[in-house]
Amino acid sequence: MMSAVISILTGIMLIIGAIFAAGAALGINRLPDVYTRMHAASKAGTLGSGLMVLALGLYSQQWDDFMRAVATVCFFLLTAPVSAHLIARAAYVVGYKPCKETKLDELSVTKKSVEPETPQ
Amino acid sequence: MNGFEAFASDFLYACVSIALFILGLTFLLIVYRIIKGPTLPDRIVGLDLLVVVAIGLIATVGVGSSYTLYIDISLALGLVGFLATVAFARFILNRGQAKDFIIMQEIKDSEKQEEQK
Amino acid sequence: MNNTVFLMNLLLAAAWGAVTGSFTPLNLIFGFILSSIALFLIREQIAFRDYFQRGGKILILAGSFFKELVLSSWRVLMIVIKPKINLHPGIIAVPLSVSEDFEITLLANMVTLTPGTLSVDVSEDRKVLFVHCLNVPDPEETIDGIKNGFERQILEAFR
Numbered sequence: 197m198m199s200a201v202i203s204i205l206t207g208i209m210l211i212i213g214a215i216f217a218a219g220a221a222l223g224i225n226r227l228p229d230v231y232t233r234m235h236a237a238s239k240a241g242t243l244g245s246g247l248m249v250l251a252l253g254l255y256s257q258q259w260d261d262f263m264r265a266v267a268t269v270c271f272f273l274l275t276a277p278v279s280a281h282l283i284a285r286a287a288y289v290v291g292y293k294p295c296k297e298t299k300l301d302e303l304s305v306t307k308k309s310v311e312p313e314t315p316q
Numbered sequence: 317m318n319g320f321e322a323f324a325s326d327f328l329y330a331c332v333s334i335a336l337f338i339l340g341l342t343f344l345l346i347v348y349r350i351i352k353g354p355t356l357p358d359r360i361v362g363l364d365l366l367v368v369v370a371i372g373l374i375a376t377v378g379v380g381s382s383y384t385l386y387i388d389i390s391l392a393l394g395l396v397g398f399l400a401t402v403a404f405a406r407f408i409l410n411r412g413q414a415k416d417f418i419i420m421q422e423i424k425d426s427e428k429q430e431e432q433k
Numbered sequence: 434m435n436n437t438v439f440l441m442n443l444l445l446a447a448a449w450g451a452v453t454g455s456f457t458p459l460n461l462i463f464g465f466i467l468s469s470i471a472l473f474l475i476r477e478q479i480a481f482r483d484y485f486q487r488g489g490k491i492l493i494l495a496g497s498f499f500k501e502l503v504l505s506s507w508r509v510l511m512i513v514i515k516p517k518i519n520l521h522p523g524i525i526a527v528p529l530s531v532s533e534d535f536e537i538t539l540l541a542n543m544v545t546l547t548p549g550t551l552s553v554d555v556s557e558d559r560k561v562l563f564v565h566c567l568n569v570p571d572p573e574e575t576i577d578g579i580k581n582g583f584e585r586q587i588l589e590a591f592r
Contacts (some may be wrong), residue, residue: 200324207331210376214338216397217369219510221345222430226363226513231565232522235551237365237507243506245372248335249390252375256384260454262591267452268391272368273502275398277545277552280403284565286554287357290357291423294522294565299399 202287217245224275229295238280244291248303332380339373354429355422360404367397442468446503490590498543498570520558523569524550524553526564527576529584537562543583551574 223236246269253265340410346369378386387392412419445563448455450462459499512518531540537559541552549567566575 198499200321203324203328206379207328210331210335211378213372214335216506217372218342219513220365221342224349224361224510224515225345226518229363230355233358233361235567236513237361238545240506240509241365245368248372248375252387253376255379258454259451261384261387264387268387272394277505277542279398279401280545281541281552282402282550282590283360286405286408288553289349290408290419292355293427296416302399309350
């Protein structure tokens, strides 16, 4: 009985996670520029794969595997924003412009003089 | 009771199949973005998402084969993927600040495309 | 101070037992030795103050964080599914009142995983956080949301 309920829960979590991952992939194809694409990749992607790893931890029905799954998810939650932030910052500093629809850009005021000239 | 358990295992099998199918489509979409570009950061975001979705795929395969060692494999892949993304970001930063020819060309091209819209 | 460190050590030993999946005395003792080595390695950073009294507030912070994460993923999904994408993204400057490094890190990470916002950069003097928003009909409202939401919760949990 218990394992049957856990099986059904695992299946539902897998499907939801896959749908979030597909949404993230659709997002990076449909959104207009790097910065907006990063929104889709960092949020929906993290939640999708996190749900799937949790589903595997739940399915194993053992404490050690479940704890490791939780640790893995925590690790993803910590690293996904860091990598998104690094890419966004690198793209901005190098000079990739946000798309035309961007209404206001308060970072451009401060960033103009910061770009260092490296000696060749 | 017995019928319910049989239903549960059938349901799980169907769910794993559907999830694998959706993930396959997801990979195709991401690969399309990686090939099309148009800029280097776009491709790197695509690669990052590819690793994340691959972790989900590994977990799904783990449920399908009921082999829980896949949790550790997905954790290791997450570590490697994070380091790869950090390295790519540093690469863009370094090459961009050194006024790399290809990156500057890409920025000019993307600005031109924006104006044409 | 010493008590909290010892309690931390015991908790880490229990966590070791849970992760390795066996609660035999030998394994727990091994976990205790391992966690004391770990605590010895971070002895410089230990400023446990009175975290355990603030445990409740930290838990509230974690709970609201998970809620916002699910909400934000849902919103991104909805935006993406719509046949016509009509967005007005923008980069706004959020003045910071948190000052310590790990608080800024925490805030930036949380901002990235919450609805429609992604932290791009922190100014050199660590007073302003630059946030990229998916949709900014009203920048003031977004700034207010961040300042009254996560930033205040972080201040309550860690000060």
